[in-house]
Amino acid sequence: MTGTNMTPHIGATLRIWKQLQELKKQTNPIILDGNNLDIASIIAVARHGIKPTISTDEHLAKRLELSVNTLADYLANQYVVYGVNTGFGGSADTRTSDILDLQIHLLQHTQSAIITAADKDPASNSEREPSHVMPPAWVRGAIVVRANQNLRGHSAIRFCVLQSLLDLLHHDITPMIPLRGTISASGDLMPMSYIAGAIAGNPDVFVQVGKGKDARVIPASEALKESGLSPSGLGPKEALGLINGTAPSVAVASLVLYDVQKLALLAQMLTAFASECMGGNVEWAQPFIHAIRPHTGQIEAASNIRRFLNGSKFVDGLESRKRTGEGLWQDRYSTRTAPQWIGPYLEDLLLAQHQLEVELNSTSDNPIVNAAEHGGGEVYSGGNFQAVVVTSAMDKTRLALQMIGRMLWSQVTEIIGPHTNNGLEANLNPSDHENYTMKGIDVNISAYMSELAALAHPVSAHVMSAEMHNQGINSLALISARRTLEAADLVAHMSACHIYVSCQAVEMRANHIRFLSALNEKLKSSTSDGAMRDLGLDAAQIEALAKSLEPLIESTWYHWNSNTWKERIPYVVDAVMSPVTDFLATSEHDCSVSMLAAFKKHFRTVVQDTADALFYPSPTITPAEVAAQLGDGSAQLYTWVRSKLNIPLHCGLKDDPLYNARQGLPTDNKKTIGSRVSAVYESLMSGEMMDMILDGLDTGRSFPDVCFSCLAPK
Incomplete structure (x- = not known):
């Protein structure tokens, strides 16, 4: 999937x-110059502590100086400049x-929003x-974005002030910014004011x-002193230039969008899984x-x-291609119409990414300075x-998340439900006793979806006029980004459920296929332990009858999948009796009622013994x-869950920690279903699972090779 074979998203x-x-x-x-900041750099600074620096290009320093000088010339001429000599x-x-x-x-x-005493003392x-x-x-992301936007030289801010922003990052000083209180109209004034207050050394900014x-x-003020930093004095437009923009x-939004991609x-x-x-x-x-x-x-x-x-x-x-057969001929909408x-x-996510990448390297301020080399x-x-962009x-990204989540919800509920999962047990219960294994997840994922x-x-539908009706329209951009972050987390919850459920389901599917294959071999066997032994048929007749009985x-x-695997056996035995009788009559084979009774009894024993040997509580498929039968994508997810996370097939009460504790049995590696799903969620949110997937895409292979030895019983 490299080079020309790489799909756009x-x-x-x-x-x-x-x-x-x-x-x-x-x-x-990461070198900031006002023109080349990207989403990856924001993530590196915000989440991984990478320290950016400002370009030493003399042209950059010159344009900052010209911007400051142009404003000074305006003021010397006693011109009116909004926010500099006006309210x-x-x-x-x-x-x-x-x-x-x-x-x-x-x-x-x-600096008028709410921060509580508990916020200042999390312990x-x-x-x-x-x-x-x-x-x-x-906050770290906002700092690096605002520094980059101001470095474009349109805000009349001195180099030393912008350096003081990055000094916060280099000394691990992170201003505490209230979560609520911005409408992202005249930029994110409130959030950025706390950052500006921090570099200015305000003793009541924490x-x-x-x-x-x-x-x-x-x-x-104490943090600057401890770090050997001096408070920044703010010139005629520097507070306004620091806060009047879209940086937060x-x-x-950049952090969220990467997660959503x-x-x-x-x-x-x-969907493939x-x-x-x-x-x-x-x-x-x-x-x-x-x-x-197209x-x-x-x-x-x-x-x-x-x-x-x-x-x-x-x-x-x-x-x-499947050309003949019974049952539902085409898949349901949740998979069939997924593309x-x-x-x-x-397509919307790609547009959203482009919008953000442009904004990162744009001038976001008011008023703005168009500096000239020789005055004027x-x-x-x-x-x-x-910040409407x-x-x-x-808003596009959050709607995309809702649509993705709705698709995942439908897939998970169909996998769990016996009427839609094409033959797997209700609630994905692999044991021989009634269990409600995935029923809780069925409820949870509906809660997440709601x-x-x-x-x-759209958050944009809730705009309220503000600030003496001067801000009659405002973007609510940070609120939209926050809501999108919540939506992304919910889809991550749903994805973790999907992964856990799918690993359970595909393992059960593989075991059912293995059972039916083993039973078919016994049907075709003409030896003394074959399923047809009491009918007195020759090898050719046994093979012909077995072929007709297999589907x-x-x-x-x-x-008959509404309960346990064990309860399916009588239905299978009863189902074959009529076609067996018809076959014997058609072939004019002499078979007494007692022989048919003996066949039925022996056939039931064969089915029962085959199932007993292959289904839980016996050792199931490895x-x-x-993994060897899965597609390139799901094989990696399944292997990750079973080997990296060491999450096994869930087999009912015997895997429950409370049940084992009450029975006086060991509780080692016995976990609640929630703990298992939480482990999947944490692996997904830490980035490790997606790093594995993306690494496979980057190397030019479909995915990294499956480590089958990792899946050996431990």
Whole structure:
């Protein structure tokens, strides 16, 4: 999947991932110049502690100086400049000559949101009250974005002030920013005002110093002093230039979008996995279908799903075609129309990514300075702080998440339900006793879906006029980004459920196939222990009868799936009696009633013994055997869960820690189902699982080779 074979969405996602891997190795430094900041760099700074620097290019320093000088010339001419010698927003009809104090006025009225005592002392929050401050990663992202935007030289901010922003990152000083209180209209004034307050040394602006258990929360003034940094004095427009922009919104949006791009890729892989779980007829992924409706997202989704299904022994319709047979002839919508369902949103996500990448290297401020080399520059008032481009990107992204989640929800509920999963036991119970194994997940994923659907509504539809009706329209971009982050987390919850359920389902599917294959061999056997021994048939007759019974046995076995595997056996035995009698009559074979009775008894014993030997509580099919039959995509997920995470097939009460404790049995490696799904979720959210998948795509193979030895019983 490298080079010209790379599909657009995977290509874009892989590009960010590859850049991030290099940045994490610190082989490529992050050098800010106002023009080349990318999403990978934001992630590296925000989540991985990589320290950016400012370019030493003399032209950059020169344009910053020209910007400051142009504003100075304006003021020397006693021109009116918004926010420099006027009031702010709806108060811009006031004038002042106290231009330095005016910048303090600006910070004073914007540093007005809520941070609680518990936020400043997390160790005291044993009741785990919700935080009122932004996660540190968001703040670090906002700092690097704002520095880059201001470095473009249109904001009349001195180099030393912008360096002071990066000094915070280099000394692990993270301002505490209230979570709520911005409408992202005149930029994210409130959040950025706390960052500006930190570099200015405000003693009532608090910062976190350090990370992890060594982290402390202290006043900004103390943190600067401890670190040997001097507070930044703020010139005539420098407070305004620092806060009047989109940096917090686009930083959070960039973090979220990268996560969503990976979830969209995973959803396509999970669709392939679901098809295998349900033994699908995946001719719906054939290229011809999508070539004649040539939407790029649809074509890509179908191509990706085909690639993830490559080599699968559990589906028909790609390497082989299903031409005859009984039952549901085409797969249900949740898999069959997945390319058409998810495809348009792959296109939307690519557009959202483009919008953010442009915004990262744009001037977001007001007023803005058009500096000139030899004087004569201009200062303009405009609206480049309006963050609707971020709102647009996030509202699209959140709707994409809702659509992806709805597809995953349908797939999971169909895999769990006996009426839709093509023959697997209800609730995916592999034991010989009634259990409700996946019933809780069936409920949980509906709860996640309901919450996800509630988040899908456009945030932009809830704009309220603000600030003396000066901000009559405002973007709500950071709110949209926050809601999108919540939606992404819900889809990650749903994906973890899907992965866990699919591993259970495909292992059960493989075991049923193994059982039916073993039973068929005994049907065809003409030896004394063969299933037909009491009918007095010769080898040719046994083979002919077995061939006619095989599809009936399979369809009957899969039909009676509402309870345990053990309860299917009588139905299979009863189902074969009529066709056996008909065969004997048609072939004019002399067979007494007692012989038929003996056959029925022996056949039941053969079915029972075969099932007893292959289904739980006997040793079931090995994970290595299962992985060898899976497609390229699901084989990796299944192997990761079974070997890396060491999560086994769940077999009912005997795997429950409380049951074992009450029976006086060992509880080692006995976990609740929730703990198992949580392990999958944590692996997904840590990035390890997606790193494995993306690494396989990057190497030019479909995926890394499956380590079958890793799946050996431990």
